Each structure stands twice: as C-alpha cells, then as structure tokens.
Amino acid sequence: MTIKMKLCAALVSATFVGAANAQPLQEELQHLVKTHPLIKASEYAIDAAEQRSMAAQRARLPKLRLTGRKGREAVESESYLPDDAFLLGNNGTGPAQFSDLSTTKYGVSAEMPIWHGGAIYNRIKRTDLETDLSKFNEASATQNVLLEIGR
Numbered sequence: 001m002t003i004k005m006k007l008c009a010a011l012v013s014a015t016f017v018g019a020a021n022a023q024p025l026q027e028e029l030q031h032l033v034k035t036h037p038l039i040k041a042s043e044y045a046i047d048a049a050e051q052r053s054m055a056a057q058r059a060r061l062p063k064l065r066l067t068g069r070k071g072r073e074a075v076e077s078e079s080y081l082p083d084d085a086f087l088l089g090n091n092g093t094g095p096a097q098f099s100d101l102s103t104t105k106y107g108v109s110a111e112m113p114i115w116h117g118g119a120i121y122n123r124i125k126r127t128d129l130e131t132d133l134s135k136f137n138e139a140s141a142t143q144n145v146l147l148e149i150g151r
Helices: 003-021 025-035 037-058 119-150
Strands: 063-078 096-111
Touching (some): 025 119
16 A cells, blocks of 8 residues: 555545534524623523622512521619718719619511602613623624624
C-alpha cells in the first residue's frame, strides 16, 4: 500500500468514527441553549425579576404581627425614700430595695396600606415591565448564541 492510500483510508475511517459519535444537530443546539452561561444568566435574571414582582404585589396585602415575651427580672436599687422613722441615713439614701418580677407580654398588630399615592401600583407595574424586559433579554441572548454558531 502506498502512503497516499494509507492516508485516504485513515481519513475515511476517521470520518465514519466521528459521524457515528455525533449527535443530531437539533440535540446539540438544545443542549447548548440549556447550558450556555449567557442564557443561564438570563434565566436567573428572569427569576429575580419575578421575585421582585411578587414582593411588590405583596405590599398591597395586610401585615399581621404577633409578639410575645415572658421572663423574670430581679432588680436591686437604693431607695431615696425615708425609712419608717423618716430618716434617710447613708448620705441621703435609704436601705436597698429588692424586687423580683415576672413579666408576660403579648401583642398583636395589623397594618394595611390605605393610600400611598399610587406608589404601590407603580412599583407593581415597574417590576412587571422589568420581568418582561428580562424575558426579552433572554430571547436576545439565545438568538445571539445561536447566530454565533452559524457563523
């Protein structure tokens, strides 16, 4: 066999081996669209914009807060009140006073926006537009990635 024939045989066998391992173009493009960093970043931007939109819509809802506290408190203080004989003593202070207190407090509060001059409505509209813009940016990034492959 001549060198020319050996090179042709190697080239033909390499072509068939590469074709046997290659996936269809459609599958390759779908994989690229799912894994490309620019497209993934655009998807994360859409998720963030949707979260901001939901937060803006929740601003219209009432807020309910429940609070509670329970504990013990021990206080020792000097008294400035006279004793039984109406004597202050100790340079104007009376005997030390001790107290042992037990406290329990509960609270409930409700808050609801009544009027904000359209601020909540405008924030909702703005975040909805930001979500739409993020979706358009994702479509643009996908088209740019696919066009770069075609070049």
